Amino acid sequence: MYEAVCPMDVKTLCLGVLSRGEATGYEIKKQCEEGPFAFFYAAGFGSIYPALNALKHDNLISVEEVIQDGKPAKKVYSVTADGIHAFLGALERPPAPDRLRSDFLFMMFFGQLLPARDVANLIAQRLDILLRRLGEMEECHNPDMTGGEAFSLGYGMAIYKAATDYLDSHQQELVGVALRNEVPGIASAPSTEKVKV
Amino acid sequence: MYEAVCPMDVKTLCLGVLSRGEATGYEIKKQCEEGPFAFFYAAGFGSIYPALNALKHDNLISVEEVIQDGKPAKKVYSVTADGIHAFLGALERPPAPDRLRSDFLFMMFFGQLLPARDVANLIAQRLDILLRRLGEMEECHNPDMTGGEAFSLGYGMAIYKAATDYLDSHQQELVGVALRNEVPGIASAPSTEKVKV
DNA sequence: GGTTGCATGTAAATGGTTACATGATTGT
DNA sequence: ACAATCATGTAACCATTTACATGCAACC
Numbered sequence: 001m002y003e004a005v006c007p008m009d010v011k012t013l014c015l016g017v018l019s020r021g022e023a024t025g026y027e028i029k030k031q032c033e034e035g036p037f038a039f040f041y042a043a044g045f046g047s048i049y050p051a052l053n054a055l056k057h058d059n060l061i062s063v064e065e066v067i068q069d070g071k072p073a074k075k076v077y078s079v080t081a082d083g084i085h086a087f088l089g090a091l092e093r094p095p096a097p098d099r100l101r102s103d104f105l106f107m108m109f110f111g112q113l114l115p116a117r118d119v120a121n122l123i124a125q126r127l128d129i130l131l132r133r134l135g136e137m138e139e140c141h142n143p144d145m146t147g148g149e150a151f152s153l154g155y156g157m158a159i160y161k162a163a164t165d166y167l168d169s170h171q172q173e174l175v176g177v178a179l180r181n182e183v184p185g186i187a188s189a190p191s192t193e194k195v196k197v
Numbered sequence: 198m199y200e201a202v203c204p205m206d207v208k209t210l211c212l213g214v215l216s217r218g219e220a221t222g223y224e225i226k227k228q229c230e231e232g233p234f235a236f237f238y239a240a241g242f243g244s245i246y247p248a249l250n251a252l253k254h255d256n257l258i259s260v261e262e263v264i265q266d267g268k269p270a271k272k273v274y275s276v277t278a279d280g281i282h283a284f285l286g287a288l289e290r291p292p293a294p295d296r297l298r299s300d301f302l303f304m305m306f307f308g309q310l311l312p313a314r315d316v317a318n319l320i321a322q323r324l325d326i327l328l329r330r331l332g333e334m335e336e337c338h339n340p341d342m343t344g345g346e347a348f349s350l351g352y353g354m355a356i357y358k359a360a361t362d363y364l365d366s367h368q369q370e371l372v373g374v375a376l377r378n379e380v381p382g383i384a385s386a387p388s389t390e391k392v393k394v
Numbered sequence: 395g396g397t398t399g400c401a402t403g404t405a406a407a408t409g410g411t412t413a414c415a416t417g418a419t420t421g422t
Numbered sequence: 423a424c425a426a427t428c429a430t431g432t433a434a435c436c437a438t439t440t441a442c443a444t445g446c447a448a449c450c
Binding site: 008016019096105106110113148159161162 | 205209210213216233234236237238239285288289292293294295296297298299300301302303304305306307308309310311315319326343344345346348349351352353355356358359360362363364367370371373374375
Binding site for chain 3: 024026045050053068071072075
């Protein structure tokens with residue numbers, strides 16, 4: 001039986017996505033990695049498909065199988081009246097605290113133990129990711145969005161913007177520290193080695 | 198056998214914490230919830246104690262049992278030379294992408310489905326948490342920190358600052374939308390009901 | 395000929411959380 | 423009397439990830 005836990009688990013996520021319009025499991029995943037949920041939720045096929053089956057079993061969603069030519073058959077899911085009700089119930093529960101797990105920050109925390117070049121590379125990569133995501137989010141922004149959608153997108157963009165600004169303005173400090181920590185002579189030697197980025 | 202996965206799992210976290218100085222499992226957990234790791238890592242006793250036992254088994258850390266009076270005996274762990282080596286190895290692996298899971302943003306995304314008062318409460322609570330954490334982080338900041346520590350703390354503060362600014366300046370928009378979505382008459386009626394905050 | 399995109403799914407393994415069990419001391 | 427702090431640990435449970443399995447079409 002459906003019982004929203006957090007309120008946010010994969011089932012609730014699916015219910016939420018479907019409340020905006022019918023979709024297949026494949027499309028739900030795409031929305032989690034490129035679409036509007038990418039910033040605050042991740043889910044793979046291994047959790048989405050079983051979640052959809054469980055929701056179907058509880059009659060919170062309905063399925064329609066669509067045969068396509070040139071492409072594999074797909075299962076288009078829609079939320080039922082019961083499903084909407086369950087989703088609204090889940091939204092009323094108090095939210096669990098946010099949790100972030102960042103390998104990047106963990107590594108930066110121990111930045112002075114790393115070669116300066118690695119630190120510089122990690123920050124450069126991070127800036128790259130952040131900037132690309134910011135671009136994707138900007139594209140994502142359209143006037144048809146609901147207030148909530150625009151709000152959470154704006155929140156994500158504000159965070160990413162702050163992160164890029166911070167990295168831009170503070171990267172030299174950390175790279176400098178790491179450089180000073182290196183064995184003198186190595187740090188100043190011109191590098192012929194290529195670093196994987 | 199120890200084999201850093203992400204590089205960041207609870208074992209690597211423990212190794213990292215201990216590389217800064219000896220600590221007990223209890224103290225490691227405190228550092229994860231109040232200390233410098235709180236922003237980007239969470240871990241409970243149920244994962245820390247088994248991780249410490251596994252690290253001990255691999256001789257990456259050593260234990261000293263300290264009997265205290267008035268308090269239960271504690272096990273103080275220190276990292277060994279092998280442990281330092283293993284930790285440095287873990288830091289060299291490429292970082293896994295950050296992952297955030299935010300019930301709050303999920304709920305805001307569907308904000309127009311919620312009563313305006315709930316939206317306003319959720320945002321107020323969030324601001325409260327953010328501000329409190331910002332205060333804790335400011336206190337945490339001291340001149341003895343390594344470059345990496347100051348960098349990641351600064352990063353966290355920049356993010357939280359951006360989040361509070363965004364919430365401050367955009368909360369009215371979302372609450373307004375939610376209000377307009379409510380049944381006319383209810384929205385404007387003065388409320389006698391107390392809302393749990 | 396290999397990779398990417400579309401499309402669904404299962405099974406095993408992982409990693410972590412939650413709840414429980416214990417117990418002394420200090421503070422309200 | 424009750425809750426919180428200090429302190430460790432186990433066991434059951436859980437959610438999710440990863441790897442596998444299948445298959446066709448389009449593109450490079």
